[in-house]
Amino acid sequence: MENQEIRLTQFSEGSGCGCKIPPAVLDSILANRKSVDLMDPKLLVGNSSKDDAAVYQISDDLAMINSVDFFTPIVDDAFDFGRIAAANALSDVFAMGGKPVFANAILSWPVEKIDPLLAGVVLEGGREICHLAGIPLAGGHSITAKDPIFGFSVNGIVHPNNIKTNMGAREGDLIFITKPLGIGVLATALKRDKIKSEDYVNMIQYATQINSIGKDFGHLDFVHAMTDVTGFGILGHLVEMAEGAKLTARIQGSSIPLIDGVQEYISQFIFPDNTYRNWNAYSSKSEGIIGMELVKFCDPQTNGGLLVAVDPEFQKEFEFVLENLEQKAWLIGEFQSLSAISIKVF
Known part of the structure; x- marks a missing residue:
């Protein structure tokens, strides 16, 4: 079996964060989560909200962040698959305003169908992202299954005062996003053999770009809330922030x-x-999205950008931070007082 003949995306129906369980189904699975809500007072962020990671307080000035994220291949190249999955997993820690400290790998591999050596290449891709983030890939767990799956369990740290949840936005806050959308569209074009080479390069650039800027945002008091855009599309994650x-x-x-x-x-x-799937889940909570605009709003992202809620009085200071850190961001809206609709598009 020659490695170059293997197209990893052909071994699963979904790809990347697009293979998430549908929102309505996930809600039914988690219907009783509030019955065990925050039983430990040191569990600062748990399953009572739809946040990016769990946060547990260790001391007055230290909290631990933990997240688990894995998925099926979004690209055919094993090394790039590993890089994308790793960057996406680390993003959950950065989205809480924290700093990752180490990761463990999660690997499922159909060893009867795909050369196990390719699994090693996937791990090397994940290890490279860990190296760029300055953390070790400390260990992991692997199984044999019919679908190739890869991801990380990530542990991070944050000062309790610097935690950024997806629920902390305030009326008047400006909404920024740190990456353009479209990774799901490009991944579909790849799977259908329709993607242009230059567009594939763009997809890899954004899908492997580490959201480490979130750690810097964690130190800014005028950043009130943050989340990363993944499988539910920008519409779904905006709904979670607004609600x-x-x-x-x-x-x-x-x-x-x-x-x-x-x-x-x-x-x-x-x-x-x-x-x-995303449109069916969130369209009733939005207005003003017309025709094919729904694709932009509902395209499932893999390692998408950060959505950031910023105090409008500190817009210039926030933009100065962006400039100093050479980070692009787009101002896309603001949070207003509650109305009957969570998302209004104009």
Whole structure:
């Protein structure tokens, strides 16, 4: 079996964060989560909210962050699959305003169908991202199963005062996003053999870009809330932020950035099936999304950017931080007082 003949994306129906359990199904699975809500007072962030990671207080000035994230291949190249899965897993810690300290790998591999040596290449991709993030890949666990799956369990640290949940937005806060959208569309184009080489390069660039900027945002008091955009699309994650803060998000649709080339694929109706899954889950909580705009709002992202709620009085200071750290971000809207609709698009 020659490695170059293997297309990892052909071994599973979903790919990347697009293979998440549908929101409605997940809600039914977690229906009784509040019955065990925060039984330990040191569990600062647990299963009572739909946040990116759990946070447990160790001392007055130290809390531990833990998250688990894994998925099926979003690209055919084993090394890039490992890099993307690793960067995506680390993002959960950065989205809480924290710093990852080590990771353990989670690997499922169909050893009868795919050369086990390729699993080693996947691990090398994950190890490279850990090296770039300055943390060790400390260990892991592996099984044999029909689908290739890879991801991390990540442990991080944060000062309790610096924790950024997805529920902390305040009325008037500005909403920024740190990456353009469209990774799900490009991954679908790849799976259908429709992607252009330059668009594949763009996809890999954004999908492997580590969201380490979240650690820096954790130190900013005027950043009130944060989350990363993943499998539920920007619409789903905006709904979680708005509902968690009991506010409404007013979004300027034309300000939401797309990766170069993505619109061309949308025009050809190339996008993930789970785009409709997200639309069915969240359309009733939004208004103003017209026609094919739903693809932009519901495209499942893998290692997407951070959504950041910023005090409007400190907009210039926030933009100065972005400039100093050479981080791009787009202003896409603001949080307003609660209305009947969670997301209003104009």
